[in-house]
Amino acid sequence: MRVSVDEAAGVVQRALASGIRLDKTVMFHDLGRVRARLDALTAAFPRGTLHAVAVKANPLVEVLKVVVAHGAGLEAASFEELELALAAGCPPERLVYDSPARTVAELRDALALGAWVNVDGPEELERIAVLGPPQGARIGLRVNPGVGAGSIAATSTVARGGRFGVSVEDVPALVARHPFVTGLHVHTGSQGVGLALIEAAVRVTAELARSLGLAWLDVGGGIPVRYTAADPEPPTYAAWGAMVADAAPGFALVTEAGRSVHAAAGFTVTRVESVKRVGDRTLAIVHVGADLFLRWVYASASWDHDLALLDADGRVRVGPGEPVDVAGPLCFAGDVPARGRTLPAPRAGDLLLVRDTGAYTLSMWSRHCSRALPPVWGVDGDAFVRLHAGETPADVVRFWSNRPAEE
Secondary structure (H helix, E strand, O other): OOOOHHHHHHHHHHHHHOOOOOOOEEEEEEHHHHHHHHHHHHHHOOOOOEEEEEHHHOOOHHHHHHHHHOOOEEEEOOHHHHHHHHHOOOOHHHEEEEOOOOOHHHHHHHHHHOOEEEEOOHHHHHHHHHHOOOOOOOEEEEEEOOOOOOOOHHHEOOOOOOOOOEEHHHHHHHHHHOOOEEEEEOOOEEOEOOHHHHHHHHHHHHHHHHHOOOOEEEOOOOOOOOOOOOOOOOOOHHHHHHHHHHHOOOOEEEEOOOHHHHHHHEEEEEEOOEEEEEOOEEEEEOOOOOOOOHHHHHOOOOOOOOEEEEOOOOOEOOOOEEEEEEEOOOOOOOOOOEEEEEEEOOOOOOEEEEEOOOOOOHHHOOOHHHOOOOOEEEEEOOEEEEEEOOOOHHHHHHHHOOOOOOO
């Protein structure tokens, strides 16, 4: 399901022909691929499963609208994301609200709205008890089954002693004390987490939920994607769904996929502004770096992207390869997303194609050096749909200015 280099080049050529400017950086998101992933996800799980796609993976409202219109729900990890989900038209019965840090007012509003609310710990349960949960409220308790970590510690969330949820041993007493809890929630992590670890977490949580007579399970998101040709083939939705059906039969189910829905549907094109020789190194200086690719730059051992070089007209550059460092625009020495990549000799005006950027890129945008957000275009069949206009320098000034919140 990844957008190939040739497909991306074709999109760039069509975009240029349609008048879309590629002055600095433009992001593209294939909306047909998003719908296809949602169809595959729906087909893989029992009928009636709520698939709440993680807003944090890609919070663009126009993208969220596509997800909702296709019948999926949304998962919000902050109150602001909850508002984004509502702006996208997500019905409350398809909205899941998770957060480790919420005010009493945010909890009250989410419960009144009718969203699914997953609670992270005992204090939140006490707050809900004081608020008085509405009749029919769907309140889950997040469990840490303590079954181990994946290969990326920062995104693994079910190792013993982790910061999220409550331990298996503490769950029965909490549910007995708070009978408004109707389900359990477990989220294993995502990239760097294999199906075996996800299965172990689901089995422990399902067994616990069954012993407590609870009706539903939120099994999180958590299946990885393939960012580079060197990455192992990730599990399919079919394999994930079959595993959950076997590990947790009889439960109403909720999923929270995000990366696996969006990542491979997106790609980024950034202009090579200049080329420098530094000693024996060739540097291609482009218009995005640690602002868009926070994890790639700061944790390069765990995160990567495949690259290709296009000419100014969007055609794939061919020819002898040489080691090239890709340097971003930010004013610190570490803003070098890629080092020693084999590419044709870059030229000023070329376009660098970065693959699989549909998730956890724009949503993690860094304001360091106050670079403007790039425009984002949706690819919907033969049509281009503007998903975000990007920012102008004036927009950035407004962002940093002291202005009333209602503006």
